[in-house]
Amino acid sequence: MLYRVEGIVIRSMDYGEGNKIITLCTESGGKVGVLVRGAKKPKSRHAALVQPFTYGQYVYFRNTGLGTLNAGEIIESYHELREDLVKASYASYACELLDRVLQDEETGAFWFKQLKACLQALKEEKDPVVITSLYEMKILQAAGYGPQLDDCISCGQERPDEQLFVSPRLGGVLCRACKHFDPPAMSVSPKALKLLRLFAQLDLQRLGNISVSEGTRDEIKKIMRAFMDHQLGLNLKSRSFLDQMEKYGI
Structure with a gap:
């Protein structure tokens, strides 16, 4: 059967001497693999x-397994991302994260x-x-692990004037009275919590x-990293590379 989809290349790998296999995140068909001879x-x-990162229209033939590309047209190349180390690193993380979370042919419009x-x-x-922190929040929500940030995840009480704590392990915020349920829970500043709540809605x-x-940016980054580690537990090469960049001040 012949398919015509709009998709973004989230993975590209060599296959044989002259071929490539690409993984597309598509708006209509979820995640699909296509052989490009x-x-x-x-x-x-x-x-x-x-x-990588190319957004285009892809026409491919497929019965079962991999599709085979017949034709294609670039809509947006995003070459600027590939030409800049920092941008390429964050874009690679976004694509690898989606690749690992999104199942083959799962409905992919939101992703x-x-x-x-x-x-x-x-x-x-x-x-x-x-951008990455907000993207991580959307990934967590779409995967069913969105954090509970408006009221205490243990007692359910809203405590607007009280110091709250973030529990990545439990998946939300804890009030002072419930912090004993997760002693390592992280304190969170009012500014960071307000931004996290905005991310959850935006x-x-x-x-x-x-x-x-x-x-505040560093605090948000630390909190979202903890949520990702506890809720998804993915070991991503692109995440490790970002950590190395941060370590060496790139």
């Missing part, structure tokens, strides 16, 4: 279509739109830490220009 050859008309918005925001040079496609202080 001759893509590694210098004069291949499909060479640009297999580059696709969030990834596209993430790549576009990186292209526009918005703060990559803020669609990444609607992200405008947002200014966050360095301290």
Whole structure:
């Protein structure tokens, strides 16, 4: 059967001497694998279509298993992301995270739109830490692990004037009276908690220009990293590379 989809390349790997296998996150068909014959050859008309982060229209034939590319057209190459180490690293993390969480052929419209918005925001040079934290929040929510941030996850009480704590292990905030249920729970500043609550409600496609202080940004990054580790527990190469970049101040 012949399929025509809009998709973003979230993974690209060599196959044989001259071929590539790409994994697409598509708006209509979820995640699909497509064999692109001759893509590694210098004069291949499909060479640009297999580059990471490329957003395009792909026409492929498939009965079972991998599809085989017939034709394609680039809608947005996102070459700016591949040409900048920092942008490429964050974009690679966004794609690898989605690849690991999204199941094959799972309905992908929401995931696709969030990834596209993430790549576009990186292209526009918005703060990559803020973008990534918001993207992680959307991934957690779509996967069914969205944190409970409005009231205590243990007693259910709203305590607007009280110091709250974030429990990545339990998946939400704890009030002071319930902190003993998770002693390692992290204290959270009012500014960071307000931003986390905004992230929980905000669609990444609607992200405008947002200014966050360095301290709050670092706090949000730490909290979201803890949520990702506890709730999803994924070992991602791109995440390790980002950690190395941070370690060496890149």
